[in-house]
Amino acid sequence: MARPSPAPVGTAAATAVRQASLREHNLALVLRHVATAPRPPSRAELAATTGLTRATVSTLVDELITGRLLTEVDPTPRSGAGRPALGLALAGDGPVGLGLEINVDYLAACLVDPTGAVRHHAVRRIDLRPVPPAEALAMVAELITEADAEAARQDLRLAGTALAVPGLVTADGVVRLAPNLGWRDVDVPALLGAHPVLAETGLMVDNEANLAALGELRAGAPDPATFIYISGEVGIGAGIVLHGSLFRGARGWSGELGHVPVHPEGRPCRCGGRGCLEQYAGQEAILASAGLAGSPVARLVEAAERADPVACQALTEAAGALGVAVAGVINLLDVDTVVLGGVYAPLARWLAPPIEAEIRRRVLTAAWSPVTVRAALLGGDAAALGAAGSVVRTVLEHPARWLTTPVAGGRDRGRAGGGRPRSGG
Amino acid sequence: MARPSPAPVGTAAATAVRQASLREHNLALVLRHVATAPRPPSRAELAATTGLTRATVSTLVDELITGRLLTEVDPTPRSGAGRPALGLALAGDGPVGLGLEINVDYLAACLVDPTGAVRHHAVRRIDLRPVPPAEALAMVAELITEADAEAARQDLRLAGTALAVPGLVTADGVVRLAPNLGWRDVDVPALLGAHPVLAETGLMVDNEANLAALGELRAGAPDPATFIYISGEVGIGAGIVLHGSLFRGARGWSGELGHVPVHPEGRPCRCGGRGCLEQYAGQEAILASAGLAGSPVARLVEAAERADPVACQALTEAAGALGVAVAGVINLLDVDTVVLGGVYAPLARWLAPPIEAEIRRRVLTAAWSPVTVRAALLGGDAAALGAAGSVVRTVLEHPARWLTTPVAGGRDRGRAGGGRPRSGG
Structure with a gap:
């Protein structure tokens, strides 16, 4: 949105466009280097690793500090002569992402800051199956209001909101089908988008296993990671990460692991299939x-x-069925890691060994291509955390947009560079 | 191999490197435009669509004609005044790819030219299970000699060879495991690479379903295609194409659809698994x-x-089992097309309807996301054709390498620009 509009090549306008793009690119570059550095780098170190001049780095860093994306920290003691320079780190008081999750038997909300720290976390246990979608979303709206108030109390500025849903979501945020919630064609942005927080900072809706897999990817999966994240809840979803990228399928409906048949003529399923x-x-x-x-x-x-x-x-039998499905996934996709998320995360100690046994028994390459089966790094809350992390990630990848977001309606969300601290939601 | 070696930036050598890269890029660009044009374009039309000058296009086109990659054809009659210019097309007498396939009960060889036309095709039916790998590869060597003689007879120059194998192949061409052939750790390049044709033009070894899927992709799958190509033979393999690219898995072992369990405690399999x-x-x-x-x-x-x-x-029951596995694949990956290859291609009329019935019954999104189940465009020979096509594709994507391949051993394979026509293998 803050991107300059296209201009003809070879004119002064084009030069301006190129300079704006260059600045955007370099701001992101500096942030990425700080985010991935083993310890807080100095401006001089950033200049050395990015290849930018020290003057350029200083200008960019100043802008990022003013916009609360970076902060200066005490230097790590080092050997060698001279006073060590201040280090740079992602700002804990920078823009936070609001992550939300609707699942069959709970609602969750969390705030995550640029360092990845969780600044707020709320879970409400409730069976949502008998609750109409509009009422369930009204409960979500309460969680948003509560999280917004908490952000204000901590003087944190909200960058955006992402909602995780256990179902098939279109690109414009409509829940096409969530079989275990009993939802069909629920237009979440229409029902929820009027909330003042969302009206101001936007809403992204996505499948919960996809968001959890993205959270897992950022939480420390090795690069380029190829894994399946299995979200065990009332339903079972999967997020498929191939060579470091989430694979959404031809039309966006990938990951319906829960409906992979494991006993073709077995128990009838809510989806109409069997087994x-x-x-x-x-x-x-x-x-x-x-x-x-x-x-x-x-x-x-x-x-x-x-x-x-x-x-x-009961756990061994469930793990056996999981192992049959997972062996099929590995034979098909050759993923090297299986991540157990949702309720499977706290049960991973009991589930992993029988799953591994099925892999050894059924995967053609198992003898020489080991597969790791482990609990999700983010535990059972990976979807809401992944949702919040997605918002923060977008800001860090496109810092120029965040730095130029105008003050909206007298509130200074997203306002960088001299904006007053927020005064209450 | 014909690439210039790296040189320091900012020197005359660097300028030469950049010019060489530019030429390589532009040669490939011109070829790509000719290959994808709806009718043979003129030089002027190529200049217009590529953005290169007419003089540059003419130089590149002349080089590609001399190297037998392009040919001039009679102009298509057009409306409008003036004498129509000659059109340009891929050369039918240009470099051919030799595609080979070893399967459980046959061997196949074919030559494919740059237009995609099959110039030679040989199949030998034989049960290879009792045959040791070295003997099977000796039979392949005979097919190579025969194809090479046929190429010479037709005055075609061989660009390279690719071999399709029904098993797991490492990047350096070793067949790690081909369960239905009973092969384990067979070093194909070591056993076969001394053949004079391969010693001169090289050998690539790959999984047969992967090569067939690539052939299918080039034969006209819509772009960006996301499909699973199922190769039905004694074993069942799959090539998975996601958004227009073959997905090989984390370690190169994807596509083992034949070992996806469909009846977890069912019939024992050669692989050690069940069902x-x-x-x-x-x-x-x-x-x-x-x-x-x-x-x-x-x-x-x-x-x-x-x-x-x-x-x-029998066909309905087999298709039912296929449908169970395919429904799992679609639930997981959301591919929109299922291609039936190998022996399934001539049986597709009977296999497709029961597979489609299982998809309707078991795929969560089936009601609104249709899946096409169809026979392979290349029929049952897709692997050998895909292998040959891969060789040709490499030449078309990197024409500069082909144009600069030196004359080897007095034979003029790969010799462009004034080389004599080949005189016998």
């Missing part, structure tokens, strides 16, 4: 076979910890 | 359940054509 993985390894299927139907997953974790045989047997 | 798709929809499984064990697939096609109930039932 879908969800019917054997979804949260409710596991709880039911553990004799804990309707209980929170924490009870299952407790039972497994005290080696309750019924609970352990 | 693999191959055991229900592989060529031998279908022939056996059709009462045609040991017969060629042509007999099954005949039986299906006369609506033989046992044959039709």
